Amino acid sequence: MTENNTTPTQTKKTRLPAWVYLMGIGGISVAALLALLLLRPPQKSLCEGPAPDWSLTLFDDYHGGVEGNTVTLAELKGKPVVLNFWASWCTPCAEEAALLEEAWQKYRDQGVVFVGIDYLDQEPAALRYLEKFGVTYPNGPDLASVMSKRYTIRGVPETFFINRAGEIVGCRKIGPLTPSELDQRIAEIMK
């Protein structure tokens, strides 16, 4: 019973060297990492937390009293900030455009700063939009989508309310704001 029942060729298995296994594991790991990076990362909630810093180059004639061509969140520390992402091709943005300008005129003397971020847009169309709705508060393009990536924007309009300490109060507002909602959210960041 102890005799060998099989041929020698059946028992011999070709073993791959260790480097082949290591390279395979390495390749699969890198591919998995790439797949994770390429997949859309989950949207951060950004509720009740420090607002990601940003720097915005403003459109000419849309500085809204800000000195210089750029404005940063760090410079605005100590002031309540309404940060609104919009685009000229966005229909819901048009619904709130006049309201935002009206609120800016109403609250600017109380130190509230409105900043408009033009998302995935073209400057000529954006300027036509700003002119059409009589917008005067600081506005600028989100070049290379740096800000929208930082704030994980999924669409427009989206609005963030940042208090004097540079923290987002509540969560982002997705969709057009109503007058009462805007007043209430501004009251929260003015505390």
Next chain:
Amino acid sequence: MNTMRKYSPYFILLLLALTLLTVAPAVAQTPTPNEVNAIARELWCPLCNGVRLDNCELQACVQMREVIAEKLAAGEDKQAIKAYFVTQYGDVVLGAPSGEGFNIVVWVLPVLVGLIGVGWLVYFVTTNRKAPAPQPTAPITSKQAAAEDEYVRRVEDELKKSD
């Protein structure tokens, strides 16, 4: 009066020539849809997934094509226009990652994987070639033969019974 009549056709011709000289360059500078699409074909809609700019009917895409036309009319070349859109939207508008920074992995990895694959294939083929030829079957032992004979006999008996 006669002098005026005499020279009026020349005056009209002169006016026409001047008008043509003024209008012609403007007309010539207006890019055709094909010229616009030649650049739009190499750009991708930043709002869509996998839609080229020349095939996109979103308002944002229409605006982008308008900008291409304006820039062509202003005398900018394809590379400058593409660079402008990259500044505006990032690499996403090119439909391919740039070969800088971490993105270089995307370009290098497929080549690396291909090389590893070829290396493995070469190794596999050469190893199999060097493998020893199958040995002749080992001689059957007497116990094996007896067991086999017994088995064959039983099978034959069963077959006979079934007939």
